[in-house]
Amino acid sequence: MKTLQERIQQDGEVLSSQVLKVDAFLNHQVDPVLTMDIGQAFAQRFQGETITKVLTIEASGIHFAMATALALRVPFVYAKKKKAVTQEAVYSVPVHSFTRQETYQISVSQKYLSPDDQILIVDDFLATGAALLGLVELIQQAGARLVGVGAVIEKSFQPGRSLLEQAGVRVESLARIAEMSPGQITFIEEAEE
Numbered sequence: 001m002k003t004l005q006e007r008i009q010q011d012g013e014v015l016s017s018q019v020l021k022v023d024a025f026l027n028h029q030v031d032p033v034l035t036m037d038i039g040q041a042f043a044q045r046f047q048g049e050t051i052t053k054v055l056t057i058e059a060s061g062i063h064f065a066m067a068t069a070l071a072l073r074v075p076f077v078y079a080k081k082k083k084a085v086t087q088e089a090v091y092s093v094p095v096h097s098f099t100r101q102e103t104y105q106i107s108v109s110q111k112y113l114s115p116d117d118q119i120l121i122v123d124d125f126l127a128t129g130a131a132l133l134g135l136v137e138l139i140q141q142a143g144a145r146l147v148g149v150g151a152v153i154e155k156s157f158q159p160g161r162s163l164l165e166q167a168g169v170r171v172e173s174l175a176r177i178a179e180m181s182p183g184q185i186t187f188i189e190e191a192e193e
C-alpha cells in the first residue's frame with residue numbers, strides 16, 4: 001500500500017534494526033483517514049472470501065479491526081489480555097512476548113466465536129508472530145474457520161510470516177519491511193494493488 005509506505009518513510013522512527021516506532025500516526029496518535037483506507041485495503045485483499053467476523057487483540061489492533069469490519073459490514077471482536085471480572089466461559093491461550101519477556105493469557109468470550117464463523121485476523125504488526133499464532137489457536141478452540149491474517153506492517157526479517165504460512169495461514173501485509181536501520185527503511189515491493 002503506497003500511501004502507507006510513504007507515511008512510514010516520512011513519520012516512522014527506526015529505533016534499532018528491530019524496532020520501528022509509529023506513534024505519530026498508528027500506535028499512539030492515530031490518523032483516522034489512513035486507518036479507514038487500511039480497512040478498505042484489507043477488505044479488498046480478501047474480497048471473494050466469505051468473512052463473518054474480524055478478530056484482533058487489544059490494544060493497538062482495535063482501530064484497524066474496526067476499519068476493516070466496517071468495510072466488510074461485519075462485527076469485530078478483540079481478544080483481551082486481562083482476565084475479565086465476569087465469570088464468563090472463555091477461549092483462552094497463553095502468549096509469550098519476546099519483546100517484553102513475559103507470558104500473558106489472551107481470551108475471548110465463547111459467546112463471540114462460533115463454529116459457523118469465518119474469521120479474518122487483523123493486527124498492527126507482524127513480528128515474531130506470537131500474538132497472531134495465539135489468535136489462530138483461539139479460532140481453533142472455537143472450531144471456527146480462519147480465512148487469513150492481515151497485518152498493517154510486517155517486519156519480514158522476523159519469523160512471523162513463515163510461522164503462519166507453515167501453519168497453512170494466508171498472510172496479507174500492507175507494508176513489508178525487508179530491512180531497516182536508523183534513517184533507512186527498505187520495503188519489499190509488491191505488484192501494485
Ligand code: G4P
Nearest residue numbers: 019020058059060097098099125126127128129130131132
Ligand atoms: P507479534 O509478532 O505476535 O506481534 O509478537 P511480539 O511479541 O513480537 O510483539 C509484541 C508487541 O510488540 C505487539 O504488541 C506487537 O504489535 C508489538 N511490536 C512488535 N514489533 C514492533 C515494532 O517494531 N514496533 C512497534 N511499534 N510495535 C511492535 P502488543 O503486545 O499486541 O501490544 P499493543 O501495543 O497492541 O498493546
Ligand code: NA
Nearest residue numbers: 060061124125
Ligand atoms: Na499489536
Ligand code: NA
Nearest residue numbers: 027060124125
Ligand atoms: Na503493538
